[in-house]
Structure formats: structure tokens, C-alpha cells
Amino acid sequence: MKFLASAALLALAFLLPTSGARAAESYDACTGTVTTLPFTISTPGTWCLKQDLSTAASGAAITVNASNVTLDCNGFRIDGTAAGIGAANRGVAASGRLNVAVRNCQVRGFQYGIVLLGATGGDHLVEHNRLSGNTSFGIFIEGDGSLVRDNQVSMTGGSTLTPHAYGIYARYITDIVDNTVSGVAGNGTSGNIIGIFTLNNTGGTVVGNRVHGLVKAGTTPLRGILNNQSSRMVLVRNNVSGDGSAGGVGITCTSSGSRVKDSVVSGFPTGLSACGDAGRNDITP
Amino acid sequence: MRAFVLGIVAVLALAGAPRPAAATPSMDACTGIIEPGANGVVVLDTPGTWCLDRDHVAGVASSSATRRYINVTADDVTVDCRGHRITSNPASTYDPIAVSTSGRSRVVVRGCGFEGFGWAVTLESGPATGQFLVEDNEFRHNGRAINLNGAGSIVRGNRILDTDHEVALQVSDGGNRVLDNVFDGWTDASFFIWLRGDVEFRGNTLRGMQDGVVYISPYRSMIYVDATDDPHGDGDHVATISDNILVASPYTNGISCGGQVHVADNVLDGFVEALIYDCIDQGDNDISP
Numbered sequence: 197m198k199f200l201a202s203a204a205l206l207a208l209a210f211l212l213p214t215s216g217a218r219a220a221e222s223y224d225a226c227t228g229t230v231t232t233l234p235f236t237i238s239t240p241g242t243w244c245l246k247q248d249l250s251t252a253a254s255g256a257a258i259t260v261n262a263s264n265v266t267l268d269c270n271g272f273r274i275d276g277t278a279a280g281i282g283a284a285n286r287g288v289a290a291s292g293r294l295n296v297a298v299r300n301c302q303v304r305g306f307q308y309g310i311v312l313l314g315a316t317g318g319d320h321l322v323e324h325n326r327l328s329g330n331t332s333f334g335i336f337i338e339g340d341g342s343l344v345r346d347n348q349v350s351m352t353g354g355s356t357l358t359p360h361a362y363g364i365y366a367r368y369i370t371d372i373v374d375n376t377v378s379g380v381a382g383n384g385t386s387g388n389i390i391g392i393f394t395l396n397n398t399g400g401t402v403v404g405n406r407v408h409g410l411v412k413a414g415t416t417p418l419r420g421i422l423n424n425q426s427s428r429m430v431l432v433r434n435n436v437s438g439d440g441s442a443g444g445v446g447i448t449c450t451s452s453g454s455r456v457k458d459s460v461v462s463g464f465p466t467g468l469s470a471c472g473d474a475g476r477n478d479i480t481p
Numbered sequence: 482m483r484a485f486v487l488g489i490v491a492v493l494a495l496a497g498a499p500r501p502a503a504a505t506p507s508m509d510a511c512t513g514i515i516e517p518g519a520n521g522v523v524v525l526d527t528p529g530t531w532c533l534d535r536d537h538v539a540g541v542a543s544s545s546a547t548r549r550y551i552n553v554t555a556d557d558v559t560v561d562c563r564g565h566r567i568t569s570n571p572a573s574t575y576d577p578i579a580v581s582t583s584g585r586s587r588v589v590v591r592g593c594g595f596e597g598f599g600w601a602v603t604l605e606s607g608p609a610t611g612q613f614l615v616e617d618n619e620f621r622h623n624g625r626a627i628n629l630n631g632a633g634s635i636v637r638g639n640r641i642l643d644t645d646h647e648v649a650l651q652v653s654d655g656g657n658r659v660l661d662n663v664f665d666g667w668t669d670a671s672f673f674i675w676l677r678g679d680v681e682f683r684g685n686t687l688r689g690m691q692d693g694v695v696y697i698s699p700y701r702s703m704i705y706v707d708a709t710d711d712p713h714g715d716g717d718h719v720a721t722i723s724d725n726i727l728v729a730s731p732y733t734n735g736i737s738c739g740g741q742v743h744v745a746d747n748v749l750d751g752f753v754e755a756l757i758y759d760c761i762d763q764g765d766n767d768i769s770p
Contacts, residue, residue: 224508224534225508225534225563225564225565227535240536241535241536242564242565264536264566266564268564295594295619295621297564319621319642321640341642341643341665341666343640343663369665369688369689371663371686399688399689399728401686401726403686403726428728428729428750428751430686430726430728430748430750432726432748452769453750453751453769455748455750455767455769457748457767472767472769474748474767474769475765475767476765
């Protein structure tokens, strides 16, 4: 009796939701359910996962073939690990679409974890996802007006198809906000190892991100945050740390018209390159 | 002691069980589901949380009676779209409004996508405080996105994209807060954001204003703040503009101020004039040409 009482009390204490936790909820708002991989979404609306799914196939695990689609994985996992590190596979993929949202997904073991392509697309939202063990790109996104927010991107790299690895890659006007990029490494040969990369991101913002755990590959210097052909960017409150290896640069800008403010940059021989220093930056080699 | 140890074992076993994943929000918290009436519009006249369970195309706006798709006529009403979209009807001949209220308080609009409306959301309070909340919505290709007139209100976490006409956001009355929104893309020739009263405008990102012309009008500013606006006659107001990111388009100005407007800790990048008229530079603003 004493055992049952103490077990019950401890179980209740352990399992009672803490303040702010949400209990399991229904799928009433889902337009449809992704039940197996590979899967193609061709109808706008909110598409949900209700279980972990895995695939050993190359190609895309989930293809979004319509605009105005939200993929809400509800915390469940899409796993492509079985395809191996030489696979040209993708977790969630779209091309030339508008307003695609991907949220609450665990994405693991793809060459591209989440990839939303297309200069004619945009207004995408990638948020609250956990990406780990993807072999070339954690998140790859193209299209003006997009937002990459509050994602964890860890252990990116190792593909045998390419020596390059990027935690987050964004092209065109994108805001990259409150993400953690942890662990970006190559496959042993010289290649670009970059925590956050933006291209043609004029006027975009990179705010509140944490980048660490970059591992230099060969002779190519590490880059914490690299902004290419991206004028007038604003980078605020980012924490970027490197491994002190030769040639590394914490934050690289296209010109001093891009402003860096309130950021902590450590472990790079060059803290800021071509950026305008807007103040309150803590730079330590 | 033995009972305690066994209890720990039991707890650990239970703790190993997978927790339910956080799922798409349930409809259980909804007072009801929003459905249009016979005339193609929705009237919410009962307090509670009213939800969308699918995307909507608004009814045809052909008169003042039918231009308001969701008309809130009670206090304490929440419109929760749960990620669904409301799109204006292309057959409308009257300037359509997605969600509106007049003379009400404590109306919340959350989780909606709005597209193609003349005004997406317009909330106006009566003599009592408004205490409105507009949060976590996405506005795309509306003539104007948000008009809010009610004290003690909050506009938070919205994405307001490609506004086609006049102002993207207009906020009036006292004690209002505009926090952590993204404004991107706007094609009219006046203000992007119009703030009146003792407003706090913080943590927002603004860019994509239409290019100006060679002649610089002071009114071609990204934000116009009029802190002298004192609808309740209770004295001078102080507006605060802080921790925002403003990225200029060619031939545009940054912030134009009337009254006591404190400006601090912003990044203003590329403006012809970053702060004009009565703006009070409180420091830590990064102003670059």
C-alpha cells in the first residue's frame, strides 16, 4: 500500500503538466494527413502528420505541389536516414510556390532537410522545426518575403555528394530570426562550412540567432554568418562562435551598408568583414 | 525505503513512455465555428472564441451592409482562424473589410491570413477602452492592413506583406503597443505606418516601401508618429519607438514625429533623413546613409 501511494504521488508530480505545457490535442484543423512517404500535397490547406514516418527512397519525402499549404508535423518526425549519406534526398520540398509553411517537424537524415525553391515563389514560413543529421543543408529557402524562425538545426553535413554544408541557406529577401545552428561539418575534404548563408538578401534581417559548433573542412575557412550580394542587411543580437581556425570570419557582409549590432562573435580571426559596426558588438578572436 | 525506491522505478517507467506530441490546436476551445449567413456575411454577437475550420472566400461586397465579412457586435469576442485564410471576393464592387467592429472592447483577431481586402481588420472602440489584440496574422495584398482605434490595445507578431494602398497600419488612441511585426512591401505614396497617441512601437522590421521621387516630401516617411493626439484630453503623450529595424527604399525618410516621440536603439538604414521634425533621439540609434 505504501509503495502504491508513493508511486502514485511521484507519478502525479512527474507527469502533471508544468505551467504553459499543452496537452495532446486533436487534428480538427487539418485538411488532410500525410500517412506514408513519399507523399505529394496538391491541395491548399493544412496538412498534418499524426505519426513518425521514414523512407529510404531518394527524391523528396514530402513534395508540396500547391501554394498556400501548411505542413504541420505536430512534433512528429520525417526520417530519411536509411537512404544513406550519399543520397540526393529531400525531406520537405517545394518549387515555385507561394506561401508554404512548414512547422513543428522533426526532419532527419536528408541531403536537404527542408528545401523551398524558386525565385518566383516566396512568402514562406519555416518555424519551430528540429532538423538534425541532414547531410548538406538543414534549411534551404528561396523567395522574397520569407521567414525562418525558431528552428533548431544541428549536426548538418557529411554528404559524400558534396563537401559543402550549410545550416541555413536563404536566397532573396528573408528574415532569419531566433534560430539555433549547432554543428556544421563537412565530409573531410575542403568545402564551405557556413552556419547561416544569405544571397541576394537586400534589406533582409538576421536577428537573434545562435551559431556554434562549426568544424572546418580542409583548407576552406569557416564562416559563421555569410551574406553574399546582400546590401542593407541588418544583423542584430546574434551569437556566433567558431573554433579559432585560420581564416575564419564571424559575420561577413557585402558592404558597410549592412549593419551589425548587439552581437557576440568569438573564435574567428576576423570578427566582422565588410559590415558596418552599429555598436555594442563584442568581438573576440 | 523499499516503497520509495519502487516508487521511483515506477515513475521512471512511466516517464519513459512517449509524451503526446503537440498537435494542431483543437476546436474544443471554440464557442462556435464561423459560417456566413444568407447574405454572405458573418455577425458575431455573442462573446466567446469563434473559429474557422477551413479557408473562406468572403461574400461579395456590394453595399455598406455586405462589405464587412465578419462584423463583431459584442464585447469579449475572439476571432481565431487557426491558420486558415480569408480571401476577398473578386466580384466585390464595394471596398471589402474582412473583420470589423465599432464601439466594442476586448476583441481579438488571431491566426488569420487575410488577402485582397480594402481594409483587412478595422477595430474601433466606444468611449470605454478598446483593449483589442491583433496577433499572429498574415496580411497579403490588402489595400490597408490594420486600422485600430482603441486604448490599451496590442498589435503583435503579424506579418504584413505587400500592402497596396495608403497605410499598412494605423493605430490611434492611448496606451497602445505595436510589437514584433514584420512590414514588407507597400506601394502607396503616403505613410507606411501611422501612429497616434502614446504608442509603444518596438521590435518591428520594416522594409519594401515604394521608391520615392527626386523631390523629397517630409510626408514620404516610413513611420509618421503624432504623439500630440490626445483623444481623452488627459495631457501630453509620449510615444516610444525602440529596437526596430527600418530599411529604406530610395528617396524615402525614416520617422517623422510630432509631439514627444522618443526614438532609441533602432537601426535606420539608408534614409534620406532618418529622423525628422520632433523626433527625440534617445541614443543608440544606428543611422547610416
